[in-house]
Amino acid sequence: MSKPIAEQSNSLSIFWLKKYGYLDKDCSYKCGGITWTYGYSKNKNSISFSVIKDGCDTSEERAYINLRYTNTNKYSGGKDDIDYKIELTTTPCRYGGKRYWFICPLYKNEIYCGRRVGVIFSIGKWFGCRHCGNIAYSKQMVGGKYRWNGISILDLEKAEKEIKRYYYKGKPTRKYKRLMRLNEKFEQNYGMMLINWENRLDNIKKK
Numbered sequence: 001m002s003k004p005i006a007e008q009s010n011s012l013s014i015f016w017l018k019k020y021g022y023l024d025k026d027c028s029y030k031c032g033g034i035t036w037t038y039g040y041s042k043n044k045n046s047i048s049f050s051v052i053k054d055g056c057d058t059s060e061e062r063a064y065i066n067l068r069y070t071n072t073n074k075y076s077g078g079k080d081d082i083d084y085k086i087e088l089t090t091t092p093c094r095y096g097g098k099r100y101w102f103i104c105p106l107y108k109n110e111i112y113c114g115r116r117v118g119v120i121f122s123i124g125k126w127f128g129c130r131h132c133g134n135i136a137y138s139k140q141m142v143g144g145k146y147r148w149n150g151i152s153i154l155d156l157e158k159a160e161k162e163i164k165r166y167y168y169k170g171k172p173t174r175k176y177k178r179l180m181r182l183n184e185k186f187e188q189n190y191g192m193m194l195i196n197w198e199n200r201l202d203n204i205k206k207k
């Protein structure tokens with residue numbers, strides 16, 4: 001089986017959630033949905049979700065997103081209803097306010113991922129970060145031709161290789177912090193690309 005290509009993967013971006021007001025400051029419970037149409041087959045996939053903020057606007061705020069969707073088993077054709085919680089975390093913005101991120105909830109070889117990411121992808125039955133999904137990018141993307149916020153996938157891979165250890169005395173090391181910074185910039189722009197891509201699909205649907 002070939003690896004999924006990121007451009008054709010179902011993904012959910014924090015920037016998309018923000019754009020459509022699901023991360024607005026108020027503390028209300030927000031529900032929404034997203035439908036992806038992809039490929040020449042015009043296959044459709046959709047999920048619904050709700051964004052919940054426990055202890056909203058306090059220092060103990062714990063925000064999360066609940067994803068609800070139906071997974072069809074590729075082999076048996078059986079359907080599973082999935083209700084899947086993904087925690088959100090925040091970082092302060094330079095000019096006040098805060099920015100939300102997903103925390104990848106997946107385990108790979110029994111090791112919890114926990115990466116802070118801007119985009120999560122549909123990975124088999126679950127949603128998680130591109131590292132866990134081992135998502136293959138098109139050749140041009142891997143070749144470093146495409147850059148988001150000036151950062152290519154090669155740059156990210158190089159920064160990751162330079163890391164000898166991720167944490168020292170419980171704190172992220174300098175090189176790990178650099179990788180996180182690059183990754184944030186990359187994913188922010190990459191998320192925008194996905195939004196644009198999605199807008200194009202919207203246009204196609206309307207015709």
Ligand SMILES: [Zn+2]
Pocket residue numbers: 104105106113114115128129130131132133
């Ligand atoms: Zn992950």
